[in-house]
Amino acid sequence: MLQLTIDGIVQSAAPGRLLDVLLQAGAEVPHLCHDLRLTPHGGCRLCLVEVDGEPRPVASCACQAEDGMVIRTDTPALRALRRTHLQLLAESYPPAAMEAEPQHPLHRLFAAYDVEPGGQLRDGLFLDDTHPYIGVDMTRCIDCQRCVRICEQLQGQFVWEAWQRGAALRIAPAHGATLLEGGCVSCGACVDSCPSGALYDKRVTVEVEGWTRTTCVYCAVGCQMEVGRRGARVVAVRPAASPVNRGHLCVKGRYAFEFNHSPERIAWPMIRDGEGWRRVSWDEALDFTAAKLRAIVAAHGADAIGVLGSARATNEENYLAQKFARVVLGTNNIDCCARVCHTPSAKALKTMLGTGAASNGFDDIELAGAFLICGANPTENHPVVGARIKQAVLNGARLVVIDPRRTELAGLADVHLAPRPGCNVPLFNAMAATLIEEDLLDHAFIGERVAGLDEFADFIVDYAPERVAMECGVSAADIRAAARLYAAGRPSMCLHGLGVTEHLQGTEGVMTLINLALLTGNLGRPGAGINPLRGQNNVQGAAHMGCDPATLPGGQSFKEAGARCASAWGAPLPERHGRNLLQMVDAAAAGELKAIWAFGYDIYLSLANVAETTRALSELELVIVQDLFLNETAKAFGSVFLPAASFLERDGTFMNSDRRVQRIRQVVPAPGEARPDWWIIQQLAARLGRAEGFDFAGPQAIWDEVRALWPEGAGLSYARLEHESLHWPCPDEQHPGTPVLYQSSFPVGQRATLAAIAYLPTPEQTDADYPLLLLTGRTLYQFNAGTLSNRTPDAVLRPADTLDMAPADATRLGLADATPVRVTSRYGEVVLPLRISRQVQPGQVFATFHGSEPLVNRLTSSIRDLQVQAPEYKVTAVRVTAASA
Structure with missing residues (x-):
């Protein structure tokens, strides 16, 4: 710490820019060109201070604080200098602006120094x-x-x-x-x-x-x-x-x-009455729902009901949802939207390394020597992280982007590999083959932390870049260049998205990325790691709280935590293996599932192959929708609607993509009769005879029960979260949190084993009738199903979903920019406005999916990930014709 004398008072301060130190100490030093987030500029000359030993006043924004400095921030000479500078600025400034908006920093300074525009x-x-x-x-x-x-x-x-x-x-x-x-x-x-x-x-x-x-x-x-x-x-x-x-x-x-x-917010409970909805009291809605659930359990058993948690809900509410399914209903039929996006990541990471989450925090972005970004478009879909990556690259970090489209970061990349959709596994295997063939390995790390190298080396020979380049659609030289750059950049950070996970081999694609990190020693150290960029605000938390048929709160297995949870909950856990979301849909179509309770999740709009989803949901006897709006699931299939409070209207915690647990706080009251999800679950549990165990005073009490059952989160108290941003594992309240996993060992053991993953092509292939490959994804100005963003002026910035097509394909098909085109797959068709784009490769098209119309998932197939059943949203064979044809 430094010792400074500021206006006659001796104060301690951390090193830093003098202006920042002075402001932190409470000194009122005027400034206009200074921003804590920026490098010093020294242009406005208002932050001048007097420093003993300096012949003239110094710009405090442009010099460093030094031990022993004696500083004066407010003297007659300084005030005169500042007033002179302000007068120069005021000469060409409009007086009406100051009168109308006195809150601006400039206007406050004009007033403080008696300067008139x-x-x-x-x-x-x-x-x-x-x-x-x-x-x-x-x-x-x-x-x-x-x-x-x-x-x-x-x-x-x-x-x-x-x-x-x-x-x-x-x-x-x-x-x-x-x-x-x-x-x-x-x-x-x-x-x-x-x-x-x-x-x-x-x-x-x-x-x-x-x-x-x-x-x-x-x-x-x-x-x-x-x-x-x-x-x-x-x-x-x-x-x-x-x-x-x-x-x-x-x-x-x-x-x-x-x-x-939004005027479309639903602020009262409703029950379906024929083709319409009838507004009812909370008592009537909850009594109706409880009676229906009780009757279904009596007639068909608890496994005839499925519960779906929500990435929009808090950790506390998702915890209660899975507890409700297991304790009140008696079923492990509990899942969430992670199933269709990043469950493949969680499965791969848990299987190979032991923890189904990102290995490194976002703070490591500035420490990375190189980035490997696979199937992710951060500057549009995770813009703040994307901007940090972009700044790191502009400041000298190396970059490999693997994406079929030429995204913004691909334009900045040292190497951009644009593989044919569905070919991630052979491409990542080819990079691994390069690492071994060219001896680009971290032998010290492998010797201490990696098993199975010899067997893996024998397997990977068949994936040499020259052997798979043609099928992948990229050159062998570029594959080798990417592998070399990733190996040489150590520490190299790998970030991946849904372009890796939403495939037939989504889980295995992530496993092949983990192989690359193990071979190069890019695990267990700052600036490295395997890091899924989670798509929705609390999708990591929803699954981690136990909204998964195979895991309990904290991502723990039944073997690890089953007895502990059963004891705390005062009820035995269901013994039967639960159904995941896609299995629930299959069971509904087969007449085996009779009811679904979905909150904060528009499953009809979100799931692949709308025709099959429609057939399944139509068979259900009871569809409980809990949301802010009458979403597409509610409109088409809902039986009862329970109005939920938004994130701005309740308290709790979210868990972000890099394992931080962070508070949300109520800002405004919920409209009408809308209530937090935890309250609704609590009330329904009471009506089904399980008030005990759900009678929490509020989110903090729920979170304390979570911490008692989740050893790695025990230290994440509300008191700490009020002031700290902590990564789990955090096992006690003195623990600082764990930004970097696997620093000395893995939860699976001292060594992680390389995975030999053979390539299995997707059955979804182009042919003469369907010659183009469709990819789907998000755009900057809209979010997911558009439930939130479409009800804001973002809809002006991005008013409709589009089909992006390469110029050569548009010319060949005689299609003009901005005209409507008909997109047809083996599963359905939609009409979209065409956008001719050089981001897309010939032979491929790209569509966003943010609107209920045209509902792009009419096109996508029922092909699923081999291990966790995530839909293959990223590969669909289509043909495109003029809409008038």
């Missing part, structure tokens, strides 16, 4: 009112260049540019006539940083009454944010300082919150 406006400044969220009025610009720097240094988008110099300096987009034309991704970082109101949030038109810190509800990065409220409404969101997002948010986290107050 002069109103001598400059001509030809950039104005833009076309963006739905961000307004631009550069007549208020003071040329601090914070927008330019934050767009470069935090987001890496390079939208803004300082044109000309001196008195002629102007800030405007580097390209295009508008923000969006200039490549803006609407993250709002420039707005957040702007001190003058030149950039502003167009929708923040009322004064915020208070701010509440919570966790974002969109992807599983787990960004921390502060939510502003006025009365019972959310009116603004701003980023919070956190190890996860470092004061940054994406467009959805910052702006896409208006779903919370």
Whole structure:
């Protein structure tokens, strides 16, 4: 620690930039060009302070604090200098802006130093009112260049540019006539940083009454944010300082919150009455539901009912859901949406290494020497993590991207491999073959931590790059280049997404990635690891809390934790193996499953092959939907609707993609009669005779029961989570958490065994009738099924799903950009607007799936992962014709 004398008071401080130290100490040092997230600029000269031994005042933002410094922050000479600088800024500033919005930092400084704006406006400044969220009025610009720097240094988008110099300096987009034309991704970082109101949030038109810190509800990065409220409404969101997002948010986290107050919110219970719905009391809805469940159990047994947890719900609520299934109903038929996305990751990681979660935290991004990004598009689907990866690459880290499309990160990559969809296993095997053939191995790590190398080496010879390159659709030279770069970058971080998992061999594809990490020693060390980028905010937590037919809370097996849970719950656990989500659908189609309770999960819209899903759900006697909106499952098949509170209306915890458990906090009251999921589960348990064991006072009491049953989470108390961002394992309240797994051994033992995975081609192949391969995925401005994001102005930025096609294919088929096309598979057809894109390879097309119409899953097949039954969303053979044909 440093000892500084600040305005006559001796204070201790950690090393750092002097301005940051002074602000942390409580000194009021004015500044306009400074932002904690940026490198020093020293342009505004307002942060000048006097330092003993210095001949003239120094810019505190541009110098480091030193032990023994004696500093004066507020003297007559300093105030005079600051007032002079402010007067220069005020000459060309509009007085009306200060009068209308006195809250801006610049306006507060004008007032504090008794400076009046002069109103001598400059001509030809950039104005833009076309963006739905961000307004631009550069007549208020003071040329601090914070927008330019934050767009470069935090987001890496390079939208803004300082044109000309001196008195002629102007800030405007580097390209295009508008923000969006200039490549803006609407993250709002420039707005957040702007001190003058030149950039502003167009929708923040009322004064915020208070701010509440919570966790974002969109992807599983787990960004921390502060939510502003006025009365019972959310009116603004701003980023919070956190190890996860470092004061940054994406467009959805910052702006896409208006779903919370959508007129389509359902705020009262309803029961299906013929073709319509009848509003009822909570008592009637719960009594109706309990009676139906009781009758089904009596007639068909407990295994005739399935319960589906939710990535939208908290850890506490998912814990209660699986406890309800096992204790109240007596069935292990409990699952969640992880089944269709990252259960293959969890299965592969658990099988080979011992823990079904990411091995490293996001803080390791800045430590990595190289990245291997497979089947993931982070800058669109995990934008804050994507921006951190992009910054690391711009600062010198090496990058390999494996993706059929040319994504933004692929454009920055040292090596981009664009394999034929469905060929991940032979491609990753070919990289492993290169590592062994060229002796790019970490022999010390292998000698201590890896088993089965000789047998694996014998197996992998058949996957030499030259043997599989043609089938994979990439060159052998590029495969070898990718393997060399990954091996040489040590530590090298591997991040993968649904482009790896949603295949026939999804689980095995992840296992072949784990092989690469084992061979190169990229496990158990900072900056490395195998890290699935989870798609939804709490999908990791939902499964980890036991919403999986084969595991109990904490991802524990029945052997590990069965006796402990049975004792704590006061009931024996069901002995029969439960059905997973896809098996529930099969059982419903066969007449064996009679009821499903799904909360926060639109299964009809989300599952592959809509025709088969329709047949299955139509056979059910009871469909309980618990959600914010009357979703597509409820509209088509629902029997009873239970209105849930949103994440902004309840307390609890989420678990993000890198194993952090983080608090969510109630910001506003739930509308009408909507209630938190935990309350609904509690009430239904009581009606079915199991009030005891569900009579919790609130989420904290539920979480304390979770911690008592999950040894690796025992240290994650609410008291700690109030102030800390911790990774599990965290076995006690003195433990610091575990950002990096496997540092000395694996849960499976001292050594992990390499997996010899033979390639099995998917049955879904192109032919003369269906000559194109369809991939599906997300886009930046929408999220998943669009349930939330489509009810916000993001729908203006991305109004419809599209079919992306390579220019050569569009020309060959005589199809024009923006025209509707008919996409037909062996399972169904849809009509989509065509978007001609160079991101897509010839012979392939790409569609998003964010709308209930056209409902792109009408096209996808019933092929499933061989081990955990995740649907193969990523490979569908289709033909494309003009919609009028």
